[in-house]
Each structure stands twice: as C-alpha cells, then as structure tokens.
Amino acid sequence: MTEIRNYDTLALVASAAAENAVEILQEAIIRNGEAYWVLAGGSSPIAAYKELVQDYADAVDWSKVTVLIGDERFVPLDHEDSNWGTIMKIFDANEYFKDMVRIEPDILSTIELTAQSYESRIQSLAINQFDLVWIGVGEDGHTLSLFPANPALVDEASTWVVSVHHAPKLPSERFSLSLEAMRHVTELVIFATGASKKNILRQARLKGGLPISVVAEEVESSGGEVRWLYDDAAWGEV
Template identity: 30%
Template sequence: MGTLTATSPQLCRWHDFSTTAELEQSAAHAILQAAEAAVRLRGAFHIVLAGGTTPRRIYAALRKADADWNAWHVYFSDERCLPAYHLERNSRMAMETWLNQVPIPPGQIHPIQAELGAGIAASAYAKTLKNIPLFDLVLLGLGEDGHTASLFPGHDLGSATDSPAVLAVGNAPKFPPQRVSLGAHRLSAARKVFFIVSGASKKKAIQNWLHGIPIPAAAIRPQDGIDVYLETTLFETDH
C-alpha cells in the first residue's frame, strides 16, 4: 500500500492497494477502528453510508464484526426517489447486505424517505440531522464523472456555509433523475471522511481529482481532510 498527496488544495490522504480485496479489508478495518474510538470517547458512533455497488462487500464484511452495535447510529449520504423497497435504493442494499443482520436498534437507523418525493424527503431528513453537529465518519464513493453521493457536475453541490444540509436533486444525469443528497458542506461536517473507489471506469475521475480539477468530490473538505482508498491501477497516472 502507498500513501501520496495530491496537488489539490483539498487535504487528501491517498491509500492505494494492489487488489480490491486488500482495499476492502483495509477500509472495513478502518471503519471499525473509527467506531471503537468514537464509542470509547463519546459513547456513540454516527456513521453516514455510501450507496452504489462499491461498498457492498465492505458492508458484507462488517456484518461479521464483533462491534458495539448498540452504539451505532446510521445515516445515508443520498437516496434515489424510488419506492421504499426498490432494488436500486441505497437503503435496501445496506439493509440486506449488513444492517438487518446486526443488532443495531432499529430506531438508530435513519433511511431517507425519498419515496415521498425529493422536496419533502430533503426537508424531513434535515430535521433528522439537526442535532448531529458532527458525524464521526462519512463514507463516500466516486462516480465516473467525479460525482459523489448525488452531487453531480454542473449541479448545486451545497458547498456554501448557508446551503441546506440536505438537497432535493432534480434532473440528475443518472437514473432516477429525482434524488435526495446531503450537501457538500454537511458531508464535510465530520471527524473522518473515507472515499472508497474501485473499478477501471473511475480512472479519469481520479486523474482529474489529482490534477486539481474541481470535480464534485473535491468539494468535500472536512477540517481533518479525507482518506481515499483506491486500487493501485487508478493511481497509475501521469501526475
């Protein structure tokens, strides 16, 4: 594994792994370490989950962990405006892969009710987050176009300090067009942020990120910086 620094003004710690399995194992271990530290220091662990396909195997690994699940509080970075149990809902993937199989109290798992429509769901989720000034850990992925959560190029990223915590996204370039997403400023209100990136299709986005091109992922700027876990082949650029 290597650790390098990008030229972007965003503070990034880049961790590259020779195989996807090594990446996933290291990320799962880092998540559990963050949880243990948060519970020890503050008695609770507030984590925001990424959707999509990349974190699925990490979630599967976490369900086998010996963790203090009663102290976990789970939120979501974004959600698709689809019926509650639709196959492409982020919450369904996380529940089936992991959350339904560990004893986190149900009242401490907070899906986004995107089936109600983007505007209503965004407003309701902002109220859910109101009393959580800092997340302990935010997990995020990276799209081929550099998007993260449902923050897409050319759209409002919610980066300003007075931006809404949760955005109603319309006309997204990926299906479905209506989504709900935490804004960049709210996602940055975290003690730790991990990006989990795999797949050859992400290489151009990584090149742009390393070269300081302002992709949406570069708008996530927590005070302590971010950690990016990715495959070595994605780091084989001309940077």
C-alpha cells in the same frame, strides 16, 4: 490531513475500509459514548459492508452507532435502486446489527419534501459532527448525488440535505448531503476503485473542481481527515 492508500484489489480495499470503520467507530464511542456513520451506496462500499458483517460483527457495540445515508434515489426503499434498502439487507443478515440506530429516510410525495424530512431527522439528533463518512466516486467525478454543474452542488447556507433534480444518471431525482454537511466530518473515506474511474480520479487529484474534489477539500479545510482508498485498477499516474 489527506492520506492516499493503494491496494492490489477491490477486496483488499473493502477489507481495509471495514477495519478502519471499526477503529473509527470504537474511538468515537469511547470518546463520546456514541458514533455517527454516514453510509454510501455503490459496489465498492457494498463489498466493505459484507466484509464488516462477516468478519467484524462483534467488534463494535452497534447499539451505540447511528447510521445515516449520504444520498438516496427517489424510489421506494424496497426498490433495487435504493441505496438504503440495499445496505440494510446486508446488515439484516447478521443479528449483531439489529440494535444499530438507523435514521431511515421517509420517501414522501416529492423529492423536496423527502429532503426536508431527512434534514429534520438529522437536525433532531443535534449532531455536531459525523464521525465517519463513506463516499464513492462516479466516472464523471460526482460523489454522493452531487453532480458536475448541477445546482445541488452549490452551497445552500446551513442546509445539510439538498434535493437533486435532473441527475445525469437514473433515477434522476435524489436527495444528498450538502457541502455544508461535509464541513462537519471527522473522517471521510473515499472509495477510489475500478479502471473506469482512473482518468477522472487523476483529474480530481491534479486539477480539482470536480464534485469529489470539492467535497474532499471541504472536509479537509474544516479540520477533517480524508482517506482515499485506491485499488490498482484505478491508481494510474496519480
């Protein structure tokens, strides 16, 4: 099922995403005794993490929540370009999140080894389903680190993590969850925000074929729910 919601501002999108995350994670913990949440980098998710830390820190038993990263740049985790490092600094500001189970990537000598290592970490958890996945969308329609016409967008059998070379945005080497991983998602939340994204989001919804469209279709066709969170700046004629 696909649901589209439109909010006046990014701040309202962030608030809605944080509230929804609490609901989904609580339900997963009640149902399974634990919850798995895939995090996203980018300014819109960052605003939602800050909202979560400020207003919902005590709403979830974070010791029962395992967090992973949907994609990461091939940089040290303390580098300003690291998605993981940036997000963890926000969570570290509140003691409620200290017991969160964190599947931190190991940045090894090559991006291939780094991707293989994260794949092994995920497989060792014996995860059948990600309860919640957050993703954004780039001005070219990319999501995670799956870019248009990049070989990493091609399905690679049962591999859940792929290495990415020659990404059109720096850093050009990254790893990303794959389309196969997206077939194991209960709820996908897409941050569709910003005036610069209006045209590509219109194309994604009407024509498909872009990475963001492909990922959303994979989740929905596998039985997952897809929730698009727009702000007015990105809404346009969708």
